Amino acid sequence: MREIYRAKDHSIVAYYKSVLEAEGIPIMLRNEHLTGSGLSEIPIPEFYPNICVMNDEDYQRAWEILNRTIHLNAKNAESEVICKNCEESNPGNFDICFACGENLPSLEDGELAPCESSEE
Template identity: 25%
Template sequence: MRTMCWGKSLPSLCRSQANDRVCQDWRFPFSEGACRGKLMKHIYTHDNIVVLHSVKNILALNDIESFVKNEQTAPVGAQHGIGNTFHELWIINDQEYAEAKALIAREIDNPPAKAKWVCDNCHEENEGSFEICWQCQSPSIQLKQEI
């Protein structure tokens, strides 16, 4: 698990020897006594920025602040190493790590399965992920109730 402090001065990060922590004011290596800010923790990595922002939105809906690191690295590609192009999500307050990890596990890694449904119009069976019948494009009963 990687951690870093949330500072407000420079956009570049000053890494420690362990390459897993960053100091608060971005100039000095991390030390337990020197850290005066909120300790951030790395929580999620993905190569697709859209997926990463979906996770960020799920956390935001649950009042967990997060920070996207390496957001603009996709254009660099393999010339700088493939490991440097992955987008990372860090939570701002490390005290919320367990809650955030549980949310990600529940919503992203193991989404609840939706039951199949039968269209009222054409009587075709549809997968639970469909809100509109694939055969006749009629909305599901659940979607009709939401509208």
């Protein structure tokens, strides 16, 4: 078992956990229950929730998946997508339109556009 990811924010750790599980990689969360205890509020990384890959032979593939996901999320956040249902603009890393709840096109659908800067 090897640790692969650690963060103070439990929701981020849980998201990456679900990404790895969806790819069929056996993982374990450590320190997940410390969030409500107050210990995770102490700025000591050893108390932060973390993801461990159960099998060493899965570590490299898990690292590649996490790396790709982290970079894709950052890239998508810099883009916007227009909802085909209500034509509302949404951040590119959203899957569902915040205005009407419809599924949004993904990056692979070629529907993303760079965000326009409001600075003049």
